[in-house]
Amino acid sequence: MSNPTQDINGTRASTSSPVAMDARHVLHPWADLRTLGRAESLLVSQATGVEVVDSEGRRYLDAIGGMWCVTVGYGRHELIEAMTEQARRMPYYTPFGDVGSEPAARLAATLAELAPGDLNRVHFTTGGSTAVESAVRIAHYYFASQGRPEKHHVLSLENAYHGSTYLAASLCGKSADRTDFRYETDWIHHLDCPVYDPDVSTVTAAQRLDQLITGMESAIRRIGPERIACFIAEPVLASGGVLVPPPGYHQAARELCRRHDILYISDEVVCGFGRLGHFFAAEARFGIVPDMLVTAKGLTSGYQPLGAVLVADHVADTLTRSADPAKPVFSNGFTYSGHPVACATALANIEVMRRDDICGHVRDVGPYFVRRLRELRSSPIVAAVRGDHLMACVECQVPGEDGPTDRNQALARWVDQYCETSGLLVRPYENLCIMSPPLVVTRGEIDRIVAIMAESLARAEHDLNTGDLS
Template identity: 40%
Template sequence: MSLAPMVIEARQAVQRTASRRSTREWQALDAAHHLHPFSDAAALNAQGARVISHAEGVYLWDSDGNKIFDGMSGLWCVNIGYGRKELAETAARQMNELAYYNTFFKTTHPQVAELSALLAEVAPEGFNHVFYTNSGSEGNDTVIRMVRHYWASQGQPQRKTIIARENGYHGSTIGGASLGGMTYMHEQGDLPIPGIAHIEQPYWYANGGDLSPEEYGLKAARALEAKILELGAENVAAFIGEPIQGAGGIIIPPSTYWPEIQRICDQYGILLVADEVICGFGRTGEWFGSQYFGIRPHLMTIAKGLSSGYLPIGGVLVHDQVAKVLIEAGDFNHGFTYSGHPVAAAVAAENCVF
């Protein structure tokens, strides 16, 4: 039998049997073949994974018929809820028109151009360019390369170090996990990579002691200045932080924290990067968490709410100050097969009009 009929037969067999499987059968298949993220595989397989079968609005249903309120919005991403037929119809229409083409080789397509213009419209003033990735993790890897290329292009290649925060989360790729400040992640894979430094997180409840929230906010922010002076300002490329730390425990900084961080970045001339992967696209009541806190970043990492999780897409919004240097520097030798994927871009654009 040739390969094509074998594939068709296997697909038909899957379709026939999938609807008849029990929860235990799906759990057994999952345990036999699927390695889950951030999981103790042996413990999970012994217990059996919860099988989510469908969703609508803010509710999930598992394969045993239990209705579950999805308070976490997927993984902080399904911003407009489940079951939005407009997005499904947009994806189907785009797949039939142009399912894929890359944005390498001096090409583009209408969907990525339209989404880029829309993002420039909703982003804070001065953000007129976007570099596309498939996830927030890839976005933060892109940030590392972009800020180092930015400084090297201006004759300051020694400005490589990026300062981040303890217990911050910026993804689980080698670069993203290095930027993040979670020690249990660093213990696997000899992380962080060189050129990453960490300072105290602005967690008043745990670290504030006898200080008021406002006093502690200033203290925590000034740890950045101390680290810059320790490393030498001429060696520091950027500071990165989530407006509100998400995976680290929904840590909302004191009101004095971000204004002082902004002052320090401005004073020492380092780039300020806002990781908006969780806070972006309405989660704080503003389009971006940076706007809620009055932050003026140079780069903003985006993902999750960009498509409300309906398709994988992420990116880095780039302020004109940085974009001008990158454009004039020539080739930026970085990118991904699915950067600006037409179907993901079309769905993201439809999502952003709600």
């Protein structure tokens, strides 16, 4: 979230206010360290439907759904009651070994029912990052238990985002995310970003697909298929800028993986649970059944932290058959894996989604959302508008400057700040304004999002033309 400036939002808060406490004591994810202790964060204190209210009582339409995750909207009593009832009955018990909980068992069976193919085994985690990490570790275990420990290299994608544990962050392919932390580089390889934007591309979709698959084949030959354990990909690259691949990309990549005995991991932390109009997008939208599928975020609609790896039976059965008799323990998991309250919340979330046909609603309003946003391409400071159903990105650009230059990023920050002062929250990242509203958003609310974005772009363009951009 951007930090409103004084000339836009008024004077600084009292040192005893929650805003001041936040500035003094909280280290936010992805915080700008140059402003640590001085920046005034927007503190959200209430939320209902698709709107949130800050600590000063100002109301905003939340066009980022919390963080891609508040799918059925805020204040759903069904989820709140499920959380409360489960906490009252039993808030927690260990998931380790041969102990578990009824909500986790019911949720695992429900996820297997919703998932494509033979993705029938569920390993619960605490969120998307730990689910991604667990999926790659399962791939490593899968081959090592068969006597092939050298088959441990991982293929990821440029501009991908997979989380912020050590391993998940190493899988991420955005250069801007690589700071002074440590990252694994010896056995993680990033393939060319599979984006295809017909508005700006100089080649056809078929030509782009051929380029991408030829490049992937070349990388597999260079590394050696006997050394590669898995390939991980988001159906649509979310935090990278809502980057949509050319038609047929995932099918072609899946076939390459199958041919070379490489496990295919579909990271649906963002794209799953209705964001693209289906509970899971891999088969319904992209025609593939992966070996593993990762989910989180919309799994509980953000009401509780929870992640999961859905593992195909042929993978899980191999783990069982190949386990070392001297050390047969699957030594991966977390204290809060399959947390009973989180699993009960996920079950209630799925029930609401089914009852209200949330996925059908997304298939109805999603194309309208993208179509309306594409009207913003007429602005001279919009380089591109990309989207797929209820995930979209407006890329800001100073005319003549490509990519996340300093001025392009400053321009996007001003667009974000003007949206905020007009009652709209978008997610600023580099020179991108990313949007993923709750899946219950209406056409009227979509019109409001587009109107505020258009006004904010016009104001930022005026600042650019008058030399006030900083």
